[in-house]
Amino acid sequence: MSFQQGLSGLNSSSKSLDVIGNNVANASVVGFKPFRAEFSDAFAASLNTGGTNNIGIGSSLAAVTQQFLQGEITSTSNPLDVAVNGDGFFRMSDNGAISYTRNGQFQVDKSGYIVNSAGHHLTGYDADSSGNIISSSPVDLQIDSTDLQPQATSTQTVGVNLDSRLSAITATFDSTDATTYNKSASQTVYDSLGNPHTQALYFQKTASNSWNVYMTVDGTAVNLNGASAAATMTFGTDGTLSTVTSSGATTDHILSASYTAAGANAQTFDIDVSNFTQFGSSYSVNTQTQDGYSSGRLSGITIADDGTVQGNYTNGQSRNMGQIVLANFTNPQGLQAKGSNEWVETPDSGGEIIGVPGSSSLGVLQSSAIEESKVDLTEELVNMITAQRIYQANAQTIKTQDQVLQTLVNLR
Numbered sequence: 431m432s433f434q435q436g437l438s439g440l441n442s443s444s445k446s447l448d449v450i451g452n453n454v455a456n457a458s459v460v461g462f463k464p465f466r467a468e469f470s471d472a473f474a475a476s477l478n479t480g481g482t483n484n485i486g487i488g489s490s491l492a493a494v495t496q497q498f499l500q501g502e503i504t505s506t507s508n509p510l511d512v513a514v515n516g517d518g519f520f521r522m523s524d525n526g527a528i529s530y531t532r533n534g535q536f537q538v539d540k541s542g543y544i545v546n547s548a549g550h551h552l553t554g555y556d557a558d559s560s561g562n563i564i565s566s567s568p569v570d571l572q573i574d575s576t577d578l579q580p581q582a583t584s585t586q587t588v589g590v591n592l593d594s595r596l597s598a599i600t601a602t603f604d605s606t607d608a609t610t611y612n613k614s615a616s617q618t619v620y621d622s623l624g625n626p627h628t629q630a631l632y633f634q635k636t637a638s639n640s641w642n643v644y645m646t647v648d649g650t651a652v653n654l655n656g657a658s659a660a661a662t663m664t665f666g667t668d669g670t671l672s673t674v675t676s677s678g679a680t681t682d683h684i685l686s687a688s689y690t691a692a693g694a695n696a697q698t699f700d701i702d703v704s705n706f707t708q709f710g711s712s713y714s715v716n717t718q719t720q721d722g723y724s725s726g727r728l729s730g731i732t733i734a735d736d737g738t739v740q741g742n743y744t745n746g747q748s749r750n751m752g753q754i755v756l757a758n759f760t761n762p763q764g765l766q767a768k769g770s771n772e773w774v775e776t777p778d779s780g781g782e783i784i785g786v787p788g789s790s791s792l793g794v795l796q797s798s799a800i801e802e803s804k805v806d807l808t809e810e811l812v813n814m815i816t817a818q819r820i821y822q823a824n825a826q827t828i829k830t831q832d833q834v835l836q837t838l839v840n841l842r
Contacts, residue, residue: 433831438488439824442469445491446817453805454814461501461532461771462803464810468493498762501532501801510536510544512733513801516793518756521784522550522772523570528782529772530757530765532801538731542573544739548770554737554754555786561750563738568784571739571752575728578743580624582697583722588631589705590615593713594669598635603660605632605646612641613713619647620722621694629699631685639665639708645687652687661685665708674703723747733797737787756792757782 449467456462470492503513512534514520519530529550536552539545544552551570555563592613601610616630632644642660645652654661655676666672674681683704690696705717726745733739737754759765764778775782788794 433828435486435488435824435827437824437828438472438490439827440821442489442491443817443821443824445494447814447821449494450810450814450817453810454807457803457805457807457810459533459771459803460535460800462805463496463498463501463532464803464805465494465496467491468495495763496765496767497804499804501804503796503799504802505799507798508535509731509733509798510538511798511800512536512754513796513799514756514787514793515796515801516791518758518785518787518792519773521553521568521755521757521782522546523553524548524550528553529768529774530782531770531772533771534795534800538573542575544571544573546770548772550772552754554739554752557750557752563750563753565753565786568755571754573728573731573739573741573751578723578726578728578741578745578747578749580620580622580725581722582622582695583619583629583720584698584700586617586619586699586701586720587705587717588615588617588701588703589715589717590633590703590707591711591714591716592633592635592641592665592706592708594639594665594708594710596635596713598637600636603632603634603642603644605630605644605649605651610634611644615715615718617718617720619699619720620724621691621697623691623694624724625691625694626724627691631701634660636662639667641665641708643685643703645685647689647691652689655681655684655686663703663706665706669707669709671704671706671708733795735788735794735796737795753786754795755784756787757784758790758792759783 446467449465453464469489471486472488472490473486503515514532519532520534522529522531536544536546553568554571555565556569557563596612599612604610611632611634614630614632616628618626619629620626627648630646634642636642641663643663644660645654657676661674661676663671664673671683674683685701685703687699688696723745726743726747728741729744730742732742738750739752740748741751742748760780761778764776765773766776768774785792
């Protein structure tokens with residue numbers, strides 16, 4: 431029996447060394463989760479032997495399990511390197527065959543798909559042409575490298591403090607004569623072709639708490655609120671804007687103007703002036719925004735912690751291109767390893783549970799980072815020494831049994 435016990439011990443130690451060797455070999459593999467050999471004792475079945483007198487016949491390999499523990503996160507300089515901080519797996523597609531990985535070293539192939547080193551496509555939710563995420567079935571994520579089309583300015587917000595201490599001006603307004611107005615504010619606006627134009631607002635104080643507002647685009651006068659005359663802004667005694675009127679009609683704190691640039695579509699500017707004030711302090715432009723922009727080329731990609739993939743353009747704009755999803759399982763240890771640091775679903779793992787990063791029990795993503803291998807080399811080397819000693823001890827068991835048998839053979 432000692433031979434069988436020793437042999438089983440040698441086999442178990444050998445399997446343990448195999449597992450340790452595999453862990454050590456993958457100590458530098460991104461997202462790798464170490465394996466652990468689990469053993470059980472073995473008994474020969476006998477109906478006639480009392481339970482208290484049973485002697486085991488050695489050990490056997492019960493299972494080799496993978497330890498899905500969080501690895502250390504290390505920063506990189508590649509924005510397409512993504513680490514999962516928490517539970518969940520990246521969901522990869524190989525022509526529709528789904529696999530899962532914790533290795534977030536991605537790149538963009540010639541067709542614009544986000545892929546790993548094996549060429550498998552990262553999956554997630556798609557985005558429409560306006561950048562809205564379509565939360566339906568996951569698809570292969572693809573980066574649209576076409577130029578971003580220009581958008582004509584249509585909505586603006588301007589906030590200005592007009593100095594109440596300034597004197598009224600009675601002269602007829604002339605945008606080329608600075609003595610006919612008190613102050614002005616300008617900003618760049620865009621037509622439907624993406625061409626920039628200079629829009630200017632001129633403020634002429636006409637009486638206490640009353641100002642005329644004029645507008646030009648590239649020096650050409652533009653009517654406000656459909657009137658040929660300027661719009662009039664009236665302020666209350668507390669310095670806040672009370673009314674905006676044009677041709678006797680009161681508007682809702684909106685200046686509206688239409689303009690057509692050469693070769694471009696007609697456009698309407700709706701300017702929100704509700705943040706205008708008239709305090710006894712120096713003139714200042716506090717807010718000035720507009721929603722137009724020129725065409726732009728894709729200059730880079732960023733990935734948010736919720737998995738949103740955003741394209742950044744040379745015109746300063748950005749647009750959502752999709753959202754990475756993560757998959758989790760009731761029993762991750764039931765997944766089957768298939769190589770290339772990927773796993774596939776099995777009946778033991780249960781079905782995939784899909785969600786966006788940060789939702790439910792899923793972790794969040796960290797861009798420009800990777801999750802290091804969870805292998806602890808120090809621990810593995812200590813385990814290796816232990817397995818070696820156990821191997822030697824089992825070999826010694828066989829040697830000792832051999833010596834005992836030899837003694838019996840030599841009896842006279």
